[in-house]
Amino acid sequence: MNINATLIGQTIMFALFVWFCMKFVWPPIMAALDARNKRIADGLAAAERGKNDLALAAKRSAELLREAKEKVSEVIALGDKRASEIVEEAKAQAKIEGDRIIAAAKAEVEQEVFRAKEQLRTQVSAIALAGAGKILGREIDAKAHNDLLDKLVAEI
Amino acid sequence: MSTEGLTTSAYIKHHLQNLTCSIQEGHFHCAHTAEEAKAMGFWAFNVDTLLVSLLLGLMFLFLFSRVAKHISADVPSGMQNFVEWVVEFIDSSVRGSFTGRSALVAPLALSIFAWIFLMNLMDLVPIDYISLITQPIGIGHFKLVPTTDPNATIGMAIGVFLLVLFYSIKVKGLGGFVGELTLQPFGKFGLPVNLFLEGVNLIAKPVSLALRLFGNMYAGEMIFILIALMGASWVSFSFASTLLFSSQIILSLGWAIFHILIVTLQAFIFMTLTIVYLDMAHQEHH
Numbered sequence: 001m002n003i004n005a006t007l008i009g010q011t012i013m014f015a016l017f018v019w020f021c022m023k024f025v026w027p028p029i030m031a032a033l034d035a036r037n038k039r040i041a042d043g044l045a046a047a048e049r050g051k052n053d054l055a056l057a058a059k060r061s062a063e064l065l066r067e068a069k070e071k072v073s074e075v076i077a078l079g080d081k082r083a084s085e086i087v088e089e090a091k092a093q094a095k096i097e098g099d100r101i102i103a104a105a106k107a108e109v110e111q112e113v114f115r116a117k118e119q120l121r122t123q124v125s126a127i128a129l130a131g132a133g134k135i136l137g138r139e140i141d142a143k144a145h146n147d148l149l150d151k152l153v154a155e156i
Numbered sequence: 157m158s159t160e161g162l163t164t165s166a167y168i169k170h171h172l173q174n175l176t177c178s179i180q181e182g183h184f185h186c187a188h189t190a191e192e193a194k195a196m197g198f199w200a201f202n203v204d205t206l207l208v209s210l211l212l213g214l215m216f217l218f219l220f221s222r223v224a225k226h227i228s229a230d231v232p233s234g235m236q237n238f239v240e241w242v243v244e245f246i247d248s249s250v251r252g253s254f255t256g257r258s259a260l261v262a263p264l265a266l267s268i269f270a271w272i273f274l275m276n277l278m279d280l281v282p283i284d285y286i287s288l289i290t291q292p293i294g295i296g297h298f299k300l301v302p303t304t305d306p307n308a309t310i311g312m313a314i315g316v317f318l319l320v321l322f323y324s325i326k327v328k329g330l331g332g333f334v335g336e337l338t339l340q341p342f343g344k345f346g347l348p349v350n351l352f353l354e355g356v357n358l359i360a361k362p363v364s365l366a367l368r369l370f371g372n373m374y375a376g377e378m379i380f381i382l383i384a385l386m387g388a389s390w391v392s393f394s395f396a397s398t399l400l401f402s403s404q405i406i407l408s409l410g411w412a413i414f415h416i417l418i419v420t421l422q423a424f425i426f427m428t429l430t431i432v433y434l435d436m437a438h439q440e441h442h
Contacts, residue, residue, distance in 0.1 A: 002176065002194055003307060006202040010209065010302075010311025017213045018260075018267045018315070025217065026263035028224040029243050035229035 125153035164385060171283055171381050173297040174202040174305055188296055202305055209302040212274040220270070242270070246427070253431040256438040261431060264319070268312070269427040275302045276373060276419035280412055283380050303373040303422075306366065313366035316430050320361060323437040332440070361433050365426060372422050376415055383408045 129149055169190060176193035177186040178200035186203070187193035193200065223239040232240055246266045254261050278301045290298040302308040324333045337354045338347050387404035 002196075002200070003310070004176065004196070004198050004200045004202065006200075006205050006305065006307035007311045007314070009201060009206050010308050011314050013206070013210060013213060014267075014271075014312050014315040017217060017271060018264050020217050021220070021267040022260055022263035025220045025224045026243075026266060028227055029220075029239065030247070030262075032227040032229050033240060033244065033247075039229055 121153060121156050124156055125149060128152065167385065167388065168378075168381055170297065171299075171377075172304075174299050175204040175295060175297045176200050177203045186295075202299075202307055204298045204300070205302045205305040205308050208278065208300060209271070209275055209308055212278070212302075213271050216267075216270040216274055220266075242266070249424075249428065250431055253428060254435045254438075256435065258434075258438070260319075261434055264434075265427045265431055268316075268430055269423050272303060272312075272369065272426050273420060273423040275308070276422055278302070279304075279373060279376055279380070279415055279419060282408075283377070283384055301373060301377055303369055304377045306370045309366040309370040310362075312426075313362035316365060316433065317362035320358075320433050320437045323434060327438050328440060361429075365429055365433075369422050369426050372418060376411075376418055379411055380408065383411060 173190055173193065175186060176196060177184060178196045179185070180196075187196060187200075219235070220239055223236050227236060243266065246269060247262055250262045250265050281300055283300075286298050286300045290296075299305060324336075328336065337358070338344075338351050340350060340354070342350055383404055386400045386407070
């Protein structure tokens, strides 16, 4: 346990170790640790940003959905309106058509009645003529009494 | 016990004797006794201290520089994890105690902590095991724990002291440093008193560093030797011998477990005090 030159050797060794550690050990390890710290911080920041983006997107999608719903109900209302309009139009048209058909039918019926009356009249006059002819025989000249008979027909 | 028929005091002396060698009359010679070692004077080397501390320092630097070479900022694994854990521990210690900015202090603290820790750790190797290796190759003395040699601790303390002086002068200038030593706390008329007080203050730093570490490790080693002596007094299968032998096992286990704390604590104290002294050297106080 004497103090001797070991002292100097230890001091030199100590200095060399510290120098080596300062030169080759500490800086790369610290650099790596700092790089990892930075990476972790960046990652956390990115995660935070992602979360914000997600919240924004959710808000935006809810808004879009709401807008779309509004639009859809608008369209449905418009469709309903249009449908009832079409129905009304159809009804109106049908009524016009119906009226027209009825009018045509009435006109035809009247025409038919008129024709039937005309026919009836001619037939009645023919019958009357035939009857009168039978009654009067030959005395009555068909030709001479024709205008009389026509007058009769007109009266009927 | 290494040799039969050794007296207790011879056994203790044997274990406290370094392998001291010097070059005498042109050839390398190692001392066999304490008196011979003393007679060698200053220009002798404790080969065991130098060798073990060199190997341990190289082991630390090899391990850490290998990790530092292949280090990546990705997810760490295995050895890198351990190294980063140590480095972060040192870094937070330095940040806590050292207020300035310096590229030297943190690596210095790491070197001190790791080196002293490893040297102290040699204390846990059973004290007689090393002679199983050294005796057959003709080496009489070999102290495995460099920090129980005051040369090792004083050597490191001198290194720290030189750094304290260097930074004191660098930061405050030579005038500022001399002024700090002489002009306070009593002003310029109390110069001799000031110089005495501040001089003691300054010298106390390396002395306390060196002697605290040496004293703790030396005392711990001493107790290991004393515990080892208990089993050495074995004579026969008597009750007393068996009791002593089993006491040795239990006590050395207990002391070794307690020593794990001391080993770490002393390395940590040396490191922290170094940081604090360098911090004081960087600060302009008063």
